[in-house]
Amino acid sequence: MATGRTHRPATRSRGIPEATVARLPLYLRALTALSERSVPTVSSEELAAAAGVNSAKLRKDFSYLGSYGTRGVGYDVEYLVYQISRELGLTQDWPVVIVGIGNLGAALANYGGFASRGFRVAALIDADPAMTGRQVAGIAVQHSDDLEKIISDNGVSIGVITTPPGVAQQVCDRLVAAGVTSILNFAPTVLSVPDGVDVRKVDLSIELQILAFHEQRKAGEEHEGTAPPVAAHQDSSEQGPDGDVPAVMPA
């Protein structure tokens, strides 16, 4: 399975698979809930059920982080919360800016999940002068003219784009030029960014279209003689990572 170097007992492995990274926040949530109920330890089976995955996958995922469990017993909840938080980088503070304070931007500003982990809404930015100074979620909206200054003054490296699609790319360019290196994009636009900048996209219309595809298939296959029975996908999360091949791929 290795690209040449197959060794290392995996204490602090360097290559956590992307699929695993995407599940760590899930485990963290389930663990946080257990922690609040003062549950001291949990088995892979129980935790997997709470997170909605199967236990083999969970154990495999944890094996990339190291051996944090105890055979015959399970995992120490507090210890695991700490390890996963650290691995995800949540033990530090991440100032975030939200650009585009429409309905969606306001919804995000009010979203509790931001503050609940290391994320802090450092600023809300909008291009409409009428919005400037208005309070949203207890934060005064600032004008986009000051975007660069806001980014650098607050040491922001993560930006959230909730603007109309027409201006998303130029907002993105300005964010990147100002030093942002991770972007969460809600605009239905393909953003192009230089190497070294991560973009994740959330696209409502795409999610619905995927549901429609499966929905249509359910209806259509009720009377099919040849097709195998389709048992609907339980939790949908596949999606195609893709990318466009950056220059260098780590081995």
Place this chain on the structure above:
Amino acid sequence: MATGRTHRPATRSRGIPEATVARLPLYLRALTALSERSVPTVSSEELAAAAGVNSAKLRKDFSYLGSYGTRGVGYDVEYLVYQISRELGLTQDWPVVIVGIGNLGAALANYGGFASRGFRVAALIDADPAMTGRQVAGIAVQHSDDLEKIISDNGVSIGVITTPPGVAQQVCDRLVAAGVTSILNFAPTVLSVPDGVDVRKVDLSIELQILAFHEQRKAGEEHEGTAPPVAAHQDSSEQGPDGDVPAVMPA
């Protein structure tokens, strides 16, 4: 994945890979833009660039739909728009209900991407009597007492949940009991549903945590001698099912 068997031999007929399905809406969007500019044909290279994927992947994806291109020329834009729309089930009307009309629910109700394809917001539902009758995006909010009747009167099979996490599961149960078979869940909760019901999840906090992971890694590897250079991931979403703090969650 609770699903017993989701095996798909895909021998020759209906077996479009999930990863391909997830990209079809992307292609469709790019094609629609070309169509609006009256571009008659497009090559895999051009379309791939517009959609942000590579051309080999795009051709492979299209090959699952059939041979809709012309060698030496490319793809007919209008024809492809039609074929993909049909494949995704967008040639029919999909009435959708949104349950939970807070900031996020209102944002979704106003989101243009809904109406732009076959989706139509058939009803907005909220448990707060103070919301009942209020107009959001030109639609009167209805009380959740009438949820079952609304679903069946409108023939709704797709539901969107934008409620607080604490009530998401019970809303989900009622939707399913009333006949909804596809759910788009924005609440940070793991929903359990019977077989035959699809759930897709959008979780803002998870997306941010994934970004934070990569962000942290970038910062940490600036001075690593042994590690290969990390070229950031171009792409976007992979998603992760998830669930969070069920009990008490301030903020």
Place this chain on the structure above:
DNA sequence: CCCTGTGAAAGTGTTCACAGCT
């Protein structure tokens, strides 16, 4: 025995490279 940790097998997705049609 318990339950974790992990090789190996199976399944899924991506990329390559070129055959074959226009």
Place this chain on the structure above:
DNA sequence: AGCTGTGAACACTTTCACAGGG
């Protein structure tokens, strides 16, 4: 010649099943 369509190679992910420590 140009560009699609695709088998085959490669890469990544999930699942299985069991070795091995507590």
